Amino acid sequence: MGLPDDYRLMARIRRFEERLAALKDDGEIPGSIHLCNGQEAIPVGACRALRDGDHVTATYRGHGWAVARGVDMVGLFAEMMGRDSALCGGRAASPYLSDPSRWFVGENSIVGAGVPVAAGAALTAQRTGSGAVSLVSIGDGAMNQGNVHEGINLAAVLDLPLVLVVENNVYSEMSRIEDMVRVRQLAERAAGYGIPGRVVDGNDADAVAEAVTEAVTRAREGAGPSIVEAMTERLVGHYSGDVQHYRPAGEIAAARGREPLARIRQAADPALTARLDAIDAEVAAEVEAAVTAARAVPFPDPATAKEHVHV
Amino acid sequence: MSESLRYIQAVNAALTWALDSRDDTVYFGEDVALPGGPFGATKGLHKRFGSARIFDTPISETGFLGMALGAAMTGLRPIAEIMYADFSFVAMDQFVNQISTIHYSSNGRWRAPLVIRMQQGYSPGACAQHSHSPEAYFAHTPGLRVALPATPDDAYQMLRTAVISDDPVVVAEARMLYPTRGPVRTDAPVEPVGGARVVRPGDDVTVVAWSRMVGAALDAAGELAEEGIEAEVIDLRWLNPLDFDTVAASVARTGRLVVAHEANLTGGFGAEIAARAAAECFADLRAPVARVATPDVPMPAAPALQAAVVPEAADVVAAVRRTVRP
Ligand SMILES: Cc1ncc(C[n+]2csc(CCOP(=O)(O)OP(=O)(O)O)c2C)c(N)n1
Numbered sequence: 353m354g355l356p357d358d359y360r361l362m363a364r365i366r367r368f369e370e371r372l373a374a375l376k377d378d379g380e381i382p383g384s385i386h387l388c389n390g391q392e393a394i395p396v397g398a399c400r401a402l403r404d405g406d407h408v409t410a411t412y413r414g415h416g417w418a419v420a421r422g423v424d425m426v427g428l429f430a431e432m433m434g435r436d437s438a439l440c441g442g443r444a445a446s447p448y449l450s451d452p453s454r455w456f457v458g459e460n461s462i463v464g465a466g467v468p469v470a471a472g473a474a475l476t477a478q479r480t481g482s483g484a485v486s487l488v489s490i491g492d493g494a495m496n497q498g499n500v501h502e503g504i505n506l507a508a509v510l511d512l513p514l515v516l517v518v519e520n521n522v523y524s525e526m527s528r529i530e531d532m533v534r535v536r537q538l539a540e541r542a543a544g545y546g547i548p549g550r551v552v553d554g555n556d557a558d559a560v561a562e563a564v565t566e567a568v569t570r571a572r573e574g575a576g577p578s579i580v581e582a583m584t585e586r587l588v589g590h591y592s593g594d595v596q597h598y599r600p601a602g603e604i605a606a607a608r609g610r611e612p613l614a615r616i617r618q619a620a621d622p623a624l625t626a627r628l629d630a631i632d633a634e635v636a637a638e639v640e641a642a643v644t645a646a647r648a649v650p651f652p653d654p655a656t657a658k659e660h661v662h663v
Numbered sequence: 664m665s666e667s668l669r670y671i672q673a674v675n676a677a678l679t680w681a682l683d684s685r686d687d688t689v690y691f692g693e694d695v696a697l698p699g700g701p702f703g704a705t706k707g708l709h710k711r712f713g714s715a716r717i718f719d720t721p722i723s724e725t726g727f728l729g730m731a732l733g734a735a736m737t738g739l740r741p742i743a744e745i746m747y748a749d750f751s752f753v754a755m756d757q758f759v760n761q762i763s764t765i766h767y768s769s770n771g772r773w774r775a776p777l778v779i780r781m782q783q784g785y786s787p788g789a790c791a792q793h794s795h796s797p798e799a800y801f802a803h804t805p806g807l808r809v810a811l812p813a814t815p816d817d818a819y820q821m822l823r824t825a826v827i828s829d830d831p832v833v834v835a836e837a838r839m840l841y842p843t844r845g846p847v848r849t850d851a852p853v854e855p856v857g858g859a860r861v862v863r864p865g866d867d868v869t870v871v872a873w874s875r876m877v878g879a880a881l882d883a884a885g886e887l888a889e890e891g892i893e894a895e896v897i898d899l900r901w902l903n904p905l906d907f908d909t910v911a912a913s914v915a916r917t918g919r920l921v922v923a924h925e926a927n928l929t930g931g932f933g934a935e936i937a938a939r940a941a942a943e944c945f946a947d948l949r950a951p952v953a954r955v956a957t958p959d960v961p962m963p964a965a966p967a968l969q970a971a972v973v974p975e976a977a978d979v980v981a982a983v984r985r986t987v988r989p
Contacts, residue, residue: 382966383788434788434965442965448790461792462753463722496721499753524722526698532721598698654971658960 355624358400358557359616360631362392365416366613367632367639368425369588372415372432372446375643376592381432385446388416390555390587393612394489394519395420397560398580401568402487407455407473409466409488412447413519414459417489423451425639429646436652443660457486464490464497467516471503474512474577485513485571487564493524495538504577508545513571515564518581519554525590526598539581547577554582555612587611664850671841673815674704674780676849677822678742682712685740688826690717691727692744692780701746702782702841724754728779732762735777735831742826748783748835749795762831763806776829780822782838784875784925785973787966794962796874796926801833802902802935808832808856809902813877815845817900823853830856837875837925859906861913865893868919868983871910871936873899876923876955876974883979892987894921902932907939911947914940918949921982925974928956950989953982 369387376385388395391413399420402408410417418428423439430437432446440449450458457473460466470488477484494500495518507514518538522529535541542549548570552563560582567578585607589596596604608614617628668676681688690705696719699706709717720727724745731741745751751758758779765773785794801809808830812818818836825832862877863884872880877898884894895913899906914920920940922933937952955978963969 381788383786383790383964434967436965442968443791443961443963445788445790445964448792448964461790462750465753493722496723496726497753498723498725524693525701526694527719531697531719651967652963652965654967657963657968657971658958661960 355616356627356631358396359613359628360635361396361420362557362613363632363635364639365392365395365419367635368419368428369415371639371643372429373588373592375429375433381446382434383445384591384593385432386413386591387588388413390607390611391519391521391584392416393557394517394554394560394582394584397557398487398489398517398564400557400561401565402485405455405482405484407457407470407484407486409457409470409473409486410459411463411466411490411494412459412461413491414489415446418449418451418456421454421456423454423456425642426645426649427451429642430649433646434651435646435649437649441656442652464494464499466490467500467503468506471507471512471514474507474514474571475510477513478510483572485515485568487515487517487568489517489519491524492518492520492522492529492538493527493532495541496532504545504547504579507577508547511574511576513574514577515567515571516577516579517564518579519584520581521584521586523586523590526594537581539579542579547579549579549581551581551583554584555610555615557612585610665846665848667844668815668819668847669842669844670815670818670836671702671704673819673847674822674836675706675708676847677819677826678705678708679711680823681742681826682708682716687738688716688740688742689734690742690744691720691731693720693722693746695719695744700744702838724750725757728754728757729761731777731779732757732765732775735775736765736773740776740826742778742780745779745781747793748781748797749792751779751781751797755800758801758807758833759804763804766830767806774829775831778822778825778832778834780834780836782836782841784837784839785962785969786838787969788964789962790964791961796924798835798874798902799926799930799932801835802932806831807903810834811874811900811902812836813840813874813898813900815843816847819847819849820851820854821900824856827853828856832856835874839875857901857904857906859897859899859901859909861895861909862898863894863896865895865917867893867917868921868987869895869897869910869913869917870921870923870979870983871897871899872923873902875925876979879974879976880923880979882976883983886976886980887983892983894983907943910936910940911944914944915947918947919986920944920948921953921955921979921986923955923974923979923982925957927959928954929959931956950986953986955979955982
């Protein structure tokens with residue numbers, strides 16, 4: 353994939369999240385949402401290493417993964433608007449949505465809980481010989497959760513085709529990661545599980561793609577799991593409504609100079625800039641059309657509220 | 664002295680009181696110190712008491728609840744915060760196998776004077792993993808005291824009681840109550856553990872509720888009064904110790920009982936109240952005990968679906984009508 357393709361996908365995620373934030377401000381979205389602005393290069397780079405049939409498990413900050421995996425945007429908007437979406441019918445909302453048709457095992461709003469689940473998808477792949485891998489994304493703070501330890505260790509001893517991507521955006525909610533761990537890099541912990549661990553620039557989709565491809569290849573070959581730690585920064589609050597009083601002055605402004613979309617633009621020549629502008633306009637129109645279509649999705653029928661507790 | 668405070672401010676005042684009045688009190692959890700708490704419950708406490716008394720933990724509920732237990736056993740009085748009650752499930756071993764059992768299993772030689780503070784229940788748009796009302800799990804576990812304050816004053820009084828208690832206490836607040844304002848008796852003596860309260864007298868039917876459903880029960884009682892039905896509303900406040908005497912005394916007069924909670928119906932604590940009533944108030948009951956609860960579904964996120972399942976005053980009114988005029 354070339355630069356404009358990556359840019360288009362990252363712009364799609366960015367625009368999607370910006371539009372969500374606006375819908376939230378307008379009262380069209382109930383509940384809180386967790387946006388991934390600034391972190392787009394990670395799902396985009398990582399998904400380049402995946403193929404159809406590979407499962408992806410994410411967190412409540414997982415809209416970028418959903419979009420990168422090709423989950424339908426109309427469904428995503430409708431689900432978050434509390435409408436009767438084709439994804440989860442208004443049952444899941446922003447932090448817990450999933451889409452089996454895109455092998456999107458989905459989000460999880462219990463921090464770290466996705467790792468053992470992803471190990472399970474990897475077990476299926478191993479036992480059925482499907483050749484698929486299971487990729488799970490978590491945050492830096494989640495590395496301290498018991499589920500994560502148990503999930504990675506299981507994957508390691510069973511040589512499961514699992515790739516753990518740690519999106520290190522410096523904060524676990526409102527607390528700095530440096531106050532939460534004593535290792536310099538979280539990937540150092542891989543040694544404790546006897547598996548490879550790498551640190552990459554998470555604002556560079558190519559670097560992410562290269563590292564995840566290495567981990568995916570290893571997993572497909574039956575050599576077991578790996579950890580890829582992607583360094584990045586959040587350009588927005590932890591959740592909608594977070595005033596970010598805990599962030600030092602100037603931090604976000606500085607991050608804006610390093611974020612993945614701006615970075616591509618900084619490097620670009622004028623011809624490419626014009627092309628990127630055109631992509632932005634196309635993406636904006638595409639996202640707006642999805643919002644319009646989502647608004648036409650009805651709200652769920654209250655009479656169905658008790659459906660699907662059991663099969 | 665009585666101050667008008669929001670529920671969340673009453674929590675803050677009780678924590679200030681606890682850290683102020685006992686040097687052995689420590690407070691920890693995720694985002695509680697420097698950030699001041701995800702809901703602002705611990706605002707200003709870190710500045711005032713410093714990192715030795717109040718500190719942020721990594722996201723590790725099992726780890727920090729186990730740490731609370733060990734610290735409590737050896738001389739500190741920890742208060743640990745679980746951000747959303749839902750996250751207590753990742754640490755259920757600590758609640759069920761560790762914290763609740765040590766006093767008993769050591770034949771009373773160890774004590775675990777710790778408090779686990781959390782908030783629970785639904786809110787618009789929150790998904791199933793952020794909307795549980797797990798009080799019955801805790802009340803099912805012998806050794807845990809369980810407190811569910813329904814008003815700002817009780818948020819203050821019951822949390823202080825929990826802090827003073829030598830038993831482990833789970834204090835579960837309702838997130839939806841945080842903005843509510845009311846008088847708080849900031850100079851009242853610390854109450855003993857336990858005790859239900861009649862919050863509205865009435866002769867026709869007893870409505871037992873706790874947490875957010877107390878307000879719904881009071882609204883229902885107001886509506887029912889207009890049609891000539893006088894409901895006595897009891898705020899149960901503590902599920903352990905359970906003050907069933909207050910319930911039984913009321914049922915002896917009214918002959919009718921409705922139990923209302925937000926947690927799911929099956930195996931909810933309402934079933935315990937109904938069973939106790941069947942066992943101890945059989946002769947007084949003139950109608951079957953009715954329960955109001957969320958039906959047995961995981962909480963949906965869309966408000967349209969939530970409204971169809973979350974119990975409100977109208978559900979209490981309907982249950983009372985069924986009970987009084989079958
Ligand atoms: C088991 C559990 N504990 C606590 C929380 C509350 N919580 C939600 S997000 C979050 C921070 C997670 O930080 P990190 O893993 O770094 O991911 P990020 O939000 O930065 O993407 C916390 C503590 C939770 N959802 N689940």
